[in-house]
Amino acid sequence: MKHIFQKGSNPEAPLLLLLHGTGGTETDLLPLSEMVSPGSSVLSVRGNVLENGMPRYFRRLAEGVFDEEDLIFRTKELYDFLESASGKYDFDRDRVVALGYSNGANIAASLLFHYEGALQGAILHHPMVPRRGIALPSLSDIPVFIAAGKNDPICPAEETDDLNQLLQQAGATVEVQWENYGHQLTRSEVDAAGSWFQKNFL
């Protein structure tokens, strides 16, 4: 997968796996990683799927309607990529925290939904429920930060509530930050993600 790897200055800090939104690239979230954990190594990956020229991590049939078969395939592809990248760049595979926005948050949530031990934690900006009706692996003690917009037309509030509930039922410790905005990333949610990261990982 097309990606950027940057070695961090703090070997104690987990690696940040950056996952952009639809139409983004692997450079988009680099400034966020600086705000959330400046000492972390960073692995920023570009989605392998194109929708009208816009990179994404998996196909969708319509807005908010995911192609499940492709989601499962692409989640495995990213999972396998993490395994091989940890060997190539010599980072601790057990210490990877995802930081994703929108479509990137959805593939990060899908890693949590499909693979035990895929992530040590996750920052999900404006995620949806990636799949319904499946048994989740144990997410015991995995901290998850969700930022959501009260007026997000793409991720309605119930979607956030459902995701929160499903993650908690699997054992995750979830913190939800509500913003009075829509689908956009806000400075205050990024600041809150930074505090959450400090509290949980540093």
Ligand code: MLT
């Ligand atoms: C998705 O397709 O993953 C969600 O609708 C968010 C987005 O617009 O990328």
